[in-house]
Amino acid sequence: MSRCTxxxxxWNGNFGRQYWERHPTTVEGFDELRNEQWGETQSAVMRRYLADLERDVDVLEVGCGVGIHLEILQRLGFENVNGIDFHRDALERIRRDRTSIPVVEASATKLPFRDGQFDLVFTNELLVTVPPTDVDQVISEIVRCSSGLIWGLEFYAEEYTEIEWRGEDQMLWKTNFLDRFLEGHDLAVVEEEFLEYRASDDLDRTFLLRKRMSR
Known part of the structure; x- marks a missing residue:
């Protein structure tokens, strides 16, 4: 996503600032929200998918927000977590409140990292914010920067569907993001599942992928 989008x-105006005023910014608050939505916490889902990894692997979250997911990984014992986002208010918050997590301001369409720099690259509800015209480029960048594993947790729909959110359009979209990864890249599915919302018909889908050339 270029800076003129x-x-x-x-995200760098009132909309973004108001989002973080409404949204939980602590692990405990976000886990409580997820438990209300899914019947289990964000920490539990991440533990289920990532707990078997060595704790010294290099990890990148694309679209790290205020760093909640990276703090969860730190609590699980991961030593080398990094984030990238273009939302400046979120980056200011993470630099203030989570000083042990290095973050970079950059676009997800052009990640400022070398090929295969990270053992694990992941997103958590980032791709839903990417315009459909840019999403394959973002996915390609995620795959490029991973030496082996990719984890995603994203809104799900069978077809591309725009989501009107708080009266704004052209902000959120859902689709089958797993298929978008598999269609353009040589990836194997390690594990995947749907996460059902308790109070609606909405679905999230989470998936762990491995690049086939990796060992």
Missing amino acids: HQFEM
Whole structure:
């Protein structure tokens, strides 16, 4: 997403600041929200998918927000966690409140890292914020920067569907993001599942992928 996009302007304006005023910014608050939504916590889901990894692997979250997911990994014992986002208010918060987590301001369409720099690259509800015209480029960058594993947790729909959110359009979309990864890249599915919302018909889908050339 280039810096002139609608998303960049919205997330770096009042919309983005108000989002973090409403949204939980602690692990405990976010786990409580997830438990209300899914019947289990974000920490539990991440533990289930990632707990078997060595704790010294290099990890990158694309779209790290205020760093909640990276703090969860730190609590699980992961030593080398990194984040990238273009939302400046979120990055200011993470630099203030989570000083042990290094973060970079950059676009997800052009990650400032070398090929295969990280053992694990992951997103958590990032791709839903990427315009459909840019999503394959973002996915390609995620795959490029991973030496082996990719984990995703994203909204799900069978077809591309725009989501109107708080009266704003052109901000959120859901689709089968797992298929988008598999269609363009040589990846194997290690594990995947749907996460059902308790109070609606909405679905999230989470998946762990491995690059086939990796060992």
